[in-house]
Amino acid sequence: MSVLTVTNLRKSYGTVKAVEDISFTVEAGEVFTIIGPNGAGKTTTLEMIEGLQEPDAGTISINGLTWKKDESEIKTLIGVQPQSGALFELLTAEENLDLFASFYPRSRKTSEVLEMINLTEHRDKRVKSLSGGQRQRLAIGLAMINDPRVIFLDEPTTGLDPQARRNIWDIILKLKALGTTIILTTHYMEEAEKLSDRVCIVDQGHIISLDTPAALISRLTQEREMRLSFHDGEEAASQTEKAIQSQPDIVRMERDGANLTLWSVKPEQSLYDLLGFTKERGYRVGHVSIREMSLEDVFIAFTGKEWRD
């Protein structure tokens, strides 16, 4: 069942076309991630869906409801992670949660949320003395306090160290296990790949690709990158390069001294041929690796831009 349907969304700021024509549907229980380069229109898209910005054109339907007709009902259905600057610094973690709970007719128990965000032992600490990771966990706690069907998390792990980031992933996976739909933006490819059911790549206000991480990667290319290094030096690498360059499965090859990098659509076959040749010549191969393509490769191929970390 679709929880969110966005159709032909547009938004300009003066002459800047932030969102040009965005349409997608999110199913119940999905983790749906929007990625894209800086200024692609991710935050603008999210803010229109969250009811914080009015679209110039297009429609947004959340559980069959629209902002114009059903604003108060939608507010009970969604949870939005506040920016960490919007937390009340002088209140404790628990007091922040109690305060946000008071805004809703129905809410989760504060103790239950503290448990989910792993802040029970810090419940009495003021926000100003929490670490960056703890603040972000509290911000997610505030987004889930009304037990929403859909949670919006805009770059929840930006600036956090790897362990703090993983702690946030655990919370996202717990929410997913409870059936909550999660709309996420991130600048971390590993995060998008690990958490998302589907990933939407946005660039210059348009969706340029939308699919599961695995489908995006396999759609990009069948090629695999292979690297070999030769103990017998440059000459061995160069001879091998010449011998196998007519092999039809190899689409590209680069040599740097005694190191050879190849891209093949049939890596196993190419490797078999290659090692057949080196064995015949008696060349000693030092290191062999085959690299799987990642979501980062997909991003670079589709947007032509380097990934920002």
Ligand SMILES: Nc1ncnc2c1ncn2[C@@H]1O[C@H](COP(=O)(O)OP(=O)(O)OP(=O)(O)O)[C@@H](O)[C@H]1O
């Ligand atoms: N309030 C605003 N006034 C004018 N221009 C804006 C405003 N908000 C966003 N923009 C512009 O709209 C475009 C899309 O911005 P948006 O913040 O949605 O992108 P983003 O994908 O979230 O970027 P980032 O990854 O850097 O957060 C950018 O060119 C941005 O400069």
